Amino acid sequence: MRKNFPMSAKLRDVAEKAGVSVATASRVLSGSAEGVRPERRQAVVAAARELQYVPNAHAQALARSGTTHIGAILHDVSDPYFSEIVRGLQRAAVDAGQLVTVCNSYRDPERELAYVGLLRSQRIGALILTGSGLDDRSYSERLAAQINAFASTGGRPVFIGRHHIAGDAVLPDNVGGARALARALVTxxxxxxAAISGPPLLTTTRDRLDGFKAGLAEHGITLDPAAIAPGDFTREGGMAGMAHLLDAGPAGYGSIASDATCVFALNDAMALGALRTLRDRDIDVPGRISLAGFDDIPATLDTNPTLTTVRIPLAEMGALAVSLALEPPSDELRVRHIRSEVVLRESTAPPAALSR
Amino acid sequence: MRKNFPMSAKLRDVAEKAGVSVATASRVLSGSAEGVRPERRQAVVAAARELQYVPNAHAQALARSGTTHIGAILHDVSDPYFSEIVRGLQRAAVDAGQLVTVCNSYRDPERELAYVGLLRSQRIGALILTGSGLDDRSYSERLAAQINAFASTGGRPVFIGRHHIAGDAVLPDNVGGARALARALVTxxxxxxAAISGPPLLTTTRDRLDGFKAGLAEHGITLDPAAIAPGDFTREGGMAGMAHLLDAGPAGYGSIASDATCVFALNDAMALGALRTLRDRDIDVPGRISLAGFDDIPATLDTNPTLTTVRIPLAEMGALAVSLALEPPSDELRVRHIRSEVVLRESTAPPAALSR
DNA sequence: GAGTCTGCTGAAAGCGCTTGCGAAAGAACT
DNA sequence: AGTTCTTTCGCAAGCGCTTTCAGCAGACTC
Structure with missing residues (x-):
């Protein structure tokens, strides 16, 4: 494709026009050499500008065997959780003169694996894998194989928010955050x-749920398994989850909502959905029922009531991942634990009837 | 950098292991040839798998002089407006087997220009420029030069939502949408x-404002220039803009809010901010004042009240841009106009005191 | 003024892959 | 068995750039 086009100017053209060899031209244009007489230097620069010369990054990558490209695989850029991360990623990458190729896996393991291959073939310098890891044997093994191969050829894999297979990692404190949230709510x-859970196989789901349960347990409270609605980390999932809690209720229990005074949605997107369902049914939040999320995505400030959540510094995590990727590799894996922080807002309040 | 690493397997290794020439190996691995005996074919495939062979995309790009990479330059991925577009972009790109490199320009013309160069040097096949164009002479000219150079070497530039310099374009109907909104509000x-405007130089700002004014004009209403607060298309800008309207008010007019019954924020992000300011001051929406935005980003559904806005199909526009970019180039520039649609929600209602 | 350095340059060898072209090996015909 | 087609392969020439290495001035020694 796109053949027989007046191919853009190449280094040779510049060299000819400047009356020097390609070697010299390369030296001045790629900055690597001070050892070029000023006059020629200028001649080359002038020629390059005149010809609108743009170096061929592929040729450069090939010749130098290395790129200035970072690959990022995540669930979906338009999900605020990830887009915040990407924002941090981008910022740090740009500062380091790197370009970023982002790929949406839509949480499809196969797609993710395929992207790893694609990105590897692009000879990206670093690969950043974001989003909860999948607790699946076959998948993990195949991914590990890919990652190891990547790392063994000098690539730098970095994981964000997921169990790291063979690379540095930036991990938010899901367990601790959820536990702290539980404590705050009990207090x-x-x-x-009641809770609205996430995809069962995601490690994030487990961590947050476990942390929450642990926090409750400290006060001798248990979370009835029947009061855990399934969810999928999306707004729609949150709507359905809340509806599930409200309608079906666990067999024999009647509606959960008439029982529980507080619902923990495992992420903000679902909390937003849950809030919508609650509003649609004219159920007062936090009057009748309190609601809390997790992540602290920007939208939590625009709801009414504003959403109580656990803040994790998404953008910073992205930036941190890039800096890890760009640091010279160390012998042992580096893991950066990121503190999470409970943010109490309007969606939670002491239960109305303090009778109990 | 990253030298002396056990470089990953190359085609030659695969060929040797399979006992064939690189040419043959290339043929089977790159699919371009059916003319390879099945047995060898399999031998090559097997060898490739065994060696974990990953083709070097740069070498391929160089040899074929062409890539399967699309570049996208936009304001900021974490801005819902753009992340929706990127989502559509991504989907369409993946379907076409293309990878996407996204770059955040943060509306900085210099950065944008720099990215165009960078992306060009990556020999991307298509370049998608999103976000309002800047109404600036020098910038336009330089960009046009870059774009033309890109196009003249077979690259396919496509513009989304901005005046197109020299490429196909996907344009939302900003003028028409704003006009329709004005009509609906008057009705x-x-x-x-009153209005909260955007960056003055952006064409989008002008189009939406002009459209709105035109809509009002149809009913003989004019928008007092003093009732137009400056804004910057961000949530914070919206907060400030609304505060401006409420506090300062135009000299001699007293507070705008005591006068106007409806505020049009030129995009949803600002509307969200405006809503926040209104809530902070306990001003009822839409009871005391109605509020409308533009874009219909997902968050408009999560506010309380939900936000009246003008819907433009962001994701579809992204997808459309990709398909335009991938279609064989035509002689004349293609422009796809995208209909916008007024979506009335809870944030607008007839003015409380119909006295007037 | 012969011998050494230093500083610039250019020739050329790749980087890993694709592909046009001709050769080899069968297949199909007299 | 000798010819003529087809297939199927491998050779080798790039793709555009970087980088080593050796060459060649001119600047320095003594």
Whole structure:
């Protein structure tokens, strides 16, 4: 494709026009050499400008065997959680003169694996894998194989928010954050909880749920398994999850909502959905029921009531991942643990009837 | 950098292991040839798998002089407006087997120009420029030069939502949408309006403002220039803009809010911010004042009240841009006009005191 | 003024892959 | 068995750039 086009000027053209050899031209244009007489230097620069010369990055990559490209694989850029991360990634990457290729895996393991291959073939210098890891044997093994191969050829894999297979990692404190949230909620007066969970196989789901349970357990409270609605980390999932809690309720329990005074949605997107369902049914938040999310995506400030959540510094994590990727590799894997922080807002309040 | 690493397997290794020539290996691995005996074919495939062979995309790009990479330059991926577009872009690109490199320009013309160069040097096949164009002479000219050079070497530039310099374009109907919105608002009963504008140099700002004014004009209403607060298309800008309207008010007019019954924020992000300011001051929306935005980003559904806005199919526009970029080039520039649609939600209602 | 350095340059060898072209090896015909 | 087609392959020439290495001035020694 795109053949027989007046191919853009190449280094040779510049060299000819400047009356020097390609070697010299390369030296001045790629900056690597000071050892070129000023006059020629200028001649080359002038010729390059005149010809609108743009170096062929592929040729350069081939010749130098290395690129200035970073690959990032994540669930979906338009999901605020990831787009915040990407923002941090981008910023740090640009500062380091790197370009970023982002790929949406839509949480499809196969697609993710395919992207790893594609990105590897682009000879990216670093690969950043974001999003909860999947707790699946076959997948993990295949991914590990790819990652190892990548790393063994000098590539730098970095994981964000997921169990790291063979690379540095930036991990938010899901367990601790959820536990702290549970504590805060109990302190507020809540005793009966319900939750909207995430995809069962995601490690994030497990960590947050476990942390939350642990926090409750500290106060001798248990989370009834029947009060855990399935969810998928999307807004729609949150809507459905809340509806599930409200309608079906666990067999024999009647509606959960008439029982629980506080619902923990495992991420903000679902909390947003849950809030919508609640509003649609005219259920007062936090009057009748308190609601908390996790992540602290920007939208949590625009809801009414504003959403209580656990803040994790998404953009910073992205930036941190890039800097890890760009640091010279070390012998042992580096893991950066990121503190999470409970942010109490309007969507949670002491249970209305403090009777109990 | 990253030298002396056990470089990953190359085609030659695969060929040797399979006992064939690189030419043959290339043929089977790159699929371009059916003319290879099945047995050898399999031998090559097997060898490739065994060696974990990953083709070097740079070498391929160089040899074929062409890539399967699309570049996209936009304001900021984490801005919902753009992340929706990117989502559409990504989807369409993947379907076409293309990778996408996204670059955040942060609306900085210099950065944008620099990215065009960088992306060109990556020999991307298509370049998608998103976000409002800047109404600046020098910038336009330099960009046009770059774009023309790109196009003249077979590259396919496509513009989304901005005046196209020299490439196909996907344009939302900003003028028409804003006009329709104005009509709807007037029909609802409003007579006095205020607006929160965008960056003055952006064409989008002008189009939306002009459209809105035109809509009002149809009913003999004019928008007092003093009732137009400056804005910057961000949430914070919206907060400030609304505060400006509320506090400062135009000299001699007293507070705009005590006058206008409806505020049009030129995009949803600002509308969100405006809503926040309104809530902070306990000003009822739409009871005391109606509010409308533009774009219909997902977050408009999560506010309370939900936001009246003008819907433009962001994701579709992204996808459309990719398909334009991938179609064989035509002689004349193709321009796809995208219909926008007024979506009335809870944030607008007839003015409380229909006295007037 | 012969011998050494230093500083610039250019020739040329790749980087890993694709592909046009001719050769080899069968297949199909007299 | 000798010819003529087809297939199927491998050779080798790039793709555009970087970088080593050796060459050649001119600047320095003594």
């Amino acid at each position: 507020m007066g809540h005793r009966k909880f | 609802m009963g409003h007579r006095k309006f």
